[in-house]
Amino acid sequence: MEAPFPAPGRTISVRNFLPGAGIEVIELCRPSDSRLEHVDFECLFSSLSLRLLLRVFASLLLERRVIFTAEKLSTLSQCCHAGGGSVELPVEEVLVVDLGNSRFLRQVDDEDSILPHKLQSALEQVLERRRQLACETGEGPGDTASLSVVVSEAFVRFFVEVREAFRKAVSSKSLRRFLEVFMETQMFAGFLQERELRRQALRGLFEVRAQEYLDSLPGSEHRGVNKFLKGLGSKMKFLSKK
Numbered sequence: 001m002e003a004p005f006p007a008p009g010r011t012i013s014v015r016n017f018l019p020g021a022g023i024e025v026i027e028l029c030r031p032s033d034s035r036l037e038h039v040d041f042e043c044l045f046s047s048l049s050l051r052l053l054l055r056v057f058a059s060l061l062l063e064r065r066v067i068f069t070a071e072k073l074s075t076l077s078q079c080c081h082a083g084g085g086s087v088e089l090p091v092e093e094v095l096v097v098d099l100g101n102s103r104f105l106r107q108v109d110d111e112d113s114i115l116p117h118k119l120q121s122a123l124e125q126v127l128e129r130r131r132q133l134a135c136e137t138g139e140g141p142g143d144t145a146s147l148s149v150v151v152s153e154a155f156v157r158f159f160v161e162v163r164e165a166f167r168k169a170v171s172s173k174s175l176r177r178f179l180e181v182f183m184e185t186q187m188f189a190g191f192l193q194e195r196e197l198r199r200q201a202l203r204g205l206f207e208v209r210a211q212e213y214l215d216s217l218p219g220s221e222h223r224g225v226n227k228f229l230k231g232l233g234s235k236m237k238f239l240s241k242k
Helices: 042-047 050-061 073-084 117-128 130-137 144-168 173-182 186-200 205-216 224-240
Strands: 011-018 022-029 065-069 094-098 103-106
Touching: 042 050, 042 073, 050 065, 050 094, 050 103, 050 117, 065 073, 117 130, 117 144, 117 173, 130 144, 144 173, 144 205
Parallel strands: 065 094
Antiparallel strands: 011 022, 094 103
16 A cells, blocks of 8 residues: 655554455654665775765765776675765766776866865864774774764764854855855755755754754864864764663
């Protein structure tokens, strides 16, 4: 039987008639957290340097076309899965990435200046420490699930910081330049649409993290990298107690 797709965090009951068994009721719950924590992000880190990976991330944010190449099909499929699981399909400018040799075969040449400087530096530092942070939340440095949590939390934190910059109309030139371009993307339009739909539903991961961010701000706010690292560090400690 058909049933409407549930809102994030909501549960629906589906009644199904089974010949000889009668009516079966199945409950389906849509998670409020839509992150793909089962995705192995480590394949991207092992194939690309962190600096190149952040350039790929920046290109995807601007909805540029990103093409991965690799000699091994397994490497190609894993990296495509990890890199494309949470972004819209890019449409115009092209970035060609050689996964086997950790290099770009074709680029626009502005990839290193797309992200706001302080947030890029903070994100880079957190990702460099991903194994250490994963040890604090999981069973060890090789725990893929914990590594995925750390990576996804780092990128969620990045977007929380961007949202706060948008809310405050900050004076940083690099942030303002990034926001001006990012606000024109399909991803930002989808973000606004989802916020409207969530008004009648449970809060999702982003709303929870954004509220935690606001609640953690002291009278004199921390700045830049230190604020980013402190916020993510507190989140890792919280997750390790769950």
